[in-house]
Amino acid sequence: MRVLWLPVLASAALVSACASVETPEPVATAAASAPAPVPGYDWHYTPEAGAARLAYGVEESDDLRLGLDCMAGTGKIELTVLAGTGQREIQLESGGETERYRAEGEPSELHDGDILTATAASREPVMQRFRRLGWIAQWIDGEREVYAPHPGSENGVERFFALCG
Structure with a gap:
């Protein structure tokens, strides 16, 4: 007789365990919100006679993480890292859009490693997403570095793309 009660007890325990499980609340993903700016680093927009530079780094220093240069209306962006x-x-990646750029390199005189340059089109999905969101990330040796603006500097991102075309 004991053998017959074992399946009944197991079923009762299973039903009771299932009844006590609550439906989890949806969790907001990290991609749903903008990344936080990094203290000391920001986007710096510099217009100059038919051209513009948008650089992410420490203002007035050699600490550049990503540089974007363009001539007005060309739609071509020169990347420097x-x-x-x-x-x-x-x-590069922004809001789920990614792109890989084949780059030219030369040894850096100021830092260990190389200075890379590549050309991107301002209409590419990753660049358009960067324009809309104001932040972009770079993948370096499998690590993701996010370049987010401090309040007010995101206007420079829009001004850069408006000039570049």
């Missing part, structure tokens, strides 16, 4: 010696690719 610091990278490890021998690397020849720049990988």
Whole structure:
């Protein structure tokens, strides 16, 4: 007789365990919100006679994480980054859009590694998402560095793209 009660008890325990489980609340994902700015680093917009530069780094220093340059109305953006010696690719991501750029490199005289340059089109999805969101990330050696603006500097991102075309 004891053997017959074992399946009944197991079923009762299972039903009771299922009845006590609450439906989890939806959790907001990190992608749903803008990344936080990094103290000391920001976007710096510099217009100059038919051209513009948008640089992420420490103002008035050699500490540049990502530089974007363009001539007015061309729709072409020259990317500049610091990278490890021998690397020849720049990988950018913004709001789920990603792009890899084949880059030229030369040794840096100020930092260990190379200075990479590549050309991007302002109409590419990753660039348009950057324009809308105001932040972009760079993947370096499998690590993601996010470049988010401090309040007020996101206007420079829009001004850069408006000038570039």
